[in-house]
Amino acid sequence: MGRLNRNESILTTLAEMYPDAKCALIFRNPFELLIATILAAQATDKSVNKITPGLFSRFPTPESMLSLTQEELEQEIKSIGLYKNKARNILATCRLLVEKYGGQVPSVRVDLESLPGVGRKTASVVLAEAFQIPAIAVDTHVFRVSNRLGLAQGKDVVKTEEDLMKNIPMDQWRIAHHWLIIHGRQVCHARKPACGDCALTAYCRHHTGNDYDEEGEAK
DNA sequence: AACTCGGGGCA
């Protein structure tokens, strides 16, 4: 086996740090993943996982979820916060799934992003996790960790999903998202990263004092 | 680009 380049070494180390990396949301099918991911926006995976098993056992399909009034759904999801917008969006999405997509979750990005409450990131999560379609879901954690690690080779900055795809081998696109986001949540925090728990400090711009701020520019 | 949604977990 040949010598690993910089990004290959980083990804190999991440794989060793998080051997059990997987989607943090509990789901059994595309519909459950879609709803769980809409719920997970600006909430913690733990808080979402606390309510979704009970919710999905009683309302496992878009048709059955439409038996809820918005007020009833708000009460079901109240504990995760931002519940009014999410309840409205989820019911509107269920309506579209039934009326336009035969009760199924579409596997095309433009269709997914046309659903209320579904943006770029949620669409990528569903494409990659539910349909095994090449995509990398990117969020603030993924951008922060990617740029601290300098995954964009040299001085370039990862700003888009496409930027990240260019710098990660395609066979690792799906799992790399989980490595990066878990690392961001558990170790590589935005404010006070736990560098003592990190095996990647040798590659890290934060650790060497050349971190990137929220604009993606060198500090 | 800035603003809004938000109850709950955790230090």
Next chain:
DNA sequence: TGCCCAGAGTT
């Protein structure tokens, strides 16, 4: 008590 959370929609 204060800070922050697996974003998206609106202005």
